[in-house]
Amino acid sequence: MEPYAVEVNNLHKRFGHIHALRGLSVQIERGITYGLLGPNGAGKTTLIRAIVGLLRPDAGTVRVLGQPMPDKRLMARIGYMTQNIALYEDLTVRQNLAFFAAMAGVVSRARQQIDEVLALVELSDRADSRVRELSGGLQRRCSLACALVHRPALVVLDEPTVGVDPQLRVQFWEHFHRLNAEGVTLIVSSHVMDEAARCHRLGFLRDGELLAEGSAADLLERSGCATLEDAFLHFAEQVAAVS
Amino acid sequence: MAAIRIATLARRVILQLLADRRTLALILIVPILVLTIAGALIRLEPQGVRVAVVLDDTGVTLPVGSRGAVNLGERLVAGLSGLNEHLAIERMEPDTAAALLEAGEIDAIVRLPADFSAQAVRTRSLTIPVVYEGSNPAVARLLGPLLTRAAIQAIASLSVIDTESVPEIVLDATYRYGSAEFDQLDYLAPVLIGLFVFMFVFILTCVSFLRERLAGTLERLQATAIRHYEIILGYMLGFAVFALVQALVILLFTIYGLRVHTVGNLATVFVVELLLALLAVNLGVFLSTFARNEFQVVQFVPLVVLLTAFLSGALWPIEAMPVWLKPLAWLMPLTYANFALRDVMIKGFGLVDIGPYLLALAGFAVLFVLIASLVIRRQAVS
Numbered sequence: 001m002e003p004y005a006v007e008v009n010n011l012h013k014r015f016g017h018i019h020a021l022r023g024l025s026v027q028i029e030r031g032i033t034y035g036l037l038g039p040n041g042a043g044k045t046t047l048i049r050a051i052v053g054l055l056r057p058d059a060g061t062v063r064v065l066g067q068p069m070p071d072k073r074l075m076a077r078i079g080y081m082t083q084n085i086a087l088y089e090d091l092t093v094r095q096n097l098a099f100f101a102a103m104a105g106v107v108s109r110a111r112q113q114i115d116e117v118l119a120l121v122e123l124s125d126r127a128d129s130r131v132r133e134l135s136g137g138l139q140r141r142c143s144l145a146c147a148l149v150h151r152p153a154l155v156v157l158d159e160p161t162v163g164v165d166p167q168l169r170v171q172f173w174e175h176f177h178r179l180n181a182e183g184v185t186l187i188v189s190s191h192v193m194d195e196a197a198r199c200h201r202l203g204f205l206r207d208g209e210l211l212a213e214g215s216a217a218d219l220l221e222r223s224g225c226a227t228l229e230d231a232f233l234h235f236a237e238q239v240a241a242v243s
Numbered sequence: 244m245a246a247i248r249i250a251t252l253a254r255r256v257i258l259q260l261l262a263d264r265r266t267l268a269l270i271l272i273v274p275i276l277v278l279t280i281a282g283a284l285i286r287l288e289p290q291g292v293r294v295a296v297v298l299d300d301t302g303v304t305l306p307v308g309s310r311g312a313v314n315l316g317e318r319l320v321a322g323l324s325g326l327n328e329h330l331a332i333e334r335m336e337p338d339t340a341a342a343l344l345e346a347g348e349i350d351a352i353v354r355l356p357a358d359f360s361a362q363a364v365r366t367r368s369l370t371i372p373v374v375y376e377g378s379n380p381a382v383a384r385l386l387g388p389l390l391t392r393a394a395i396q397a398i399a400s401l402s403v404i405d406t407e408s409v410p411e412i413v414l415d416a417t418y419r420y421g422s423a424e425f426d427q428l429d430y431l432a433p434v435l436i437g438l439f440v441f442m443f444v445f446i447l448t449c450v451s452f453l454r455e456r457l458a459g460t461l462e463r464l465q466a467t468a469i470r471h472y473e474i475i476l477g478y479m480l481g482f483a484v485f486a487l488v489q490a491l492v493i494l495l496f497t498i499y500g501l502r503v504h505t506v507g508n509l510a511t512v513f514v515v516e517l518l519l520a521l522l523a524v525n526l527g528v529f530l531s532t533f534a535r536n537e538f539q540v541v542q543f544v545p546l547v548v549l550l551t552a553f554l555s556g557a558l559w560p561i562e563a564m565p566v567w568l569k570p571l572a573w574l575m576p577l578t579y580a581n582f583a584l585r586d587v588m589i590k591g592f593g594l595v596d597i598g599p600y601l602l603a604l605a606g607f608a609v610l611f612v613l614i615a616s617l618v619i620r621r622q623a624v625s
Binding site: 052053054072073075076078080082084085086087088089100103104105146 | 458459460462463464465466467468469470
């Protein structure tokens with residue numbers, strides 16, 4: 001088995017005159033949580049879309065779980081939570097979960113897995129509510145559940161904890177680490193720096209480039225900064241000075 | 244203060260629309276396009292009624308002191324020719340006339356037997372046999388009174404027939420298709436059935452697929468193992484259930500509620516509706532990919548529905564259309580559906596008889612499935 005869940009090599013992507021990804025390369029080991037941090041427009045979502053096979057790069061390669069992307073057969077082993085809620089509002093929570101489970105080929109054990117993930121996101125008592133009846137925070141929990149219901153090998157979460165209360169956020173992260181212990185790899189995009197500290201490795205993105213990557217402690221030591229915000233700014237200035 | 248708020252809101256609406264160039268273009272272009280085509284069609288010369296006359300009348304020799312031999316049949320035909328500029332009369336042999344009627348190339352056959360004149364003189368009445376093709380009830384409504392007038396004029400020209408008593412004129416009408424009970428609704432109902440099935444399914448799919456794109460669920464769906472053609476087929480199947488229910492309701496209400504006459508098998512009509520619904524789903528998916536918001540998708544509706552209705556031969560026959568419009572008419576799926584539905588409901592044709600139209604519709608359905616799959620595939624992996 002290859003050691004890396006995701007290998008991105010010299011990825012370039014343009015949208016018109018916007019150079020969203022500029023030769024980005026990153027390797028993400030299996031069984032860790034990798035945090036993508038950066039301001040709006042840094043390229044996080046573009047990178048994520050390339051990893052889950054929704055984007056064809058102009059140059060470079062993406063390999064996921066040892067296979068080049070996009071690969072439809074591989075997508076059943078990936079769980080993807082978009083930045084938008086992206087749920088079927090006219091369906092119930094359970095119906096949404098059943099749908100995405102079926103898309104990943106989970107049919108016979110669907111009910112059990114749905115119940116498990118509902119318990120994880122604490123939506124068991126709202127399983128039969130229509131999504132449009134839920135608050136924004138509850139909808140986001142449902143969206144996360146849809147990304148996890150089929151027990152994927154790679155989970156890609158774009159801003160997963162926005163609108164989630166702090167207590168539940170802690171529970172999510174505990175579950176993420178349990179998933180890591182089972183060999184599941186997570187890629188989490190976030191603005192929240194204290195969540196960044198919970199990731200095994202971090203990648204700082206800005207203007208389509210990877211400024212720096214490493215564990216939180218490693219980045220703080222290399223930058224000589226006390227906080228990850230300062231570390232980010234430090235590396236950004238460093239790259240700007242070089243270019 | 245209220246005026247300021249109202250004005251500010253109006254300004255915002257204007258700015259929003261000005262920023263949406265595609266909607267602006269559609270607002271301007273769609274009406275012009277539709278009006279151009281509608282104008283060309285409305286200005287068409289009314290289609291003439293094509294009548295074949297089989298004249299076997301040998302005439303009759305009138306009593307001494309009158310004008311000698313006369314041929315009422317000849318006089319009737321001569322009189323008929325000048326009564327209406329939209330009436331095209333052509334004399335021909337019986338076999339030729341029958342073949343043309345069968346092919347739908349003439350609207351009626353007036354066959355005047357050998358003893359037509361003799362019988363008129365003897366019985367003081369005229370019986371005019373007419374065979375209508377029957378698809379279009381408007382023909383009988385036009386031709387019937389004209390024949391009666393021509394007959395009255397022909398008789399009035401003869402002094403031997405007592406003109407103080409009005410001679411009886413009987414139109415002995417038979418119908419190759421349809422019957423005397425058929426009215427204009429019977430003629431239009433097949434077209435309306437096809438149009439409503441097509442229109443509602445198209446609108447439903449267009450809006451639904453746009454909603455899926457805008458809500459982000461399409462992207463999420465495309466990040467799963469489902470393939471693009473599977474998305475199209477899944478949508479088709481899902482909408483087909485409702486399209487079929489709608490098609491059934493429309494059909495049953497048309498037949499039993501509006502009491503529209505139909506000769507053909509309702510199951511065959513249903514097959515045509517099914518094919519039409521399936522291709523409408525895929526056309527809706529395809530066109531929704533060009534819309535970025537609800538404003539734009541709404542503009543597509545009149546563009547597609549009106550043009551389809553105008554050009555499908557429903558209201559104006561294709562053969563009468565301007566040369567530049569005819570190719571467009573043959574590119575409309577509804578054209579083939581109209582031919583099929585009319586052939587079934589008015590002429591009683593079966594599945595085999597409308598096979599070519601079904602093949603065309605199936606071809607369109609497959610084509611739209613392929614195009615829709617390609618388009619969402621290109622949009623997905625951009």
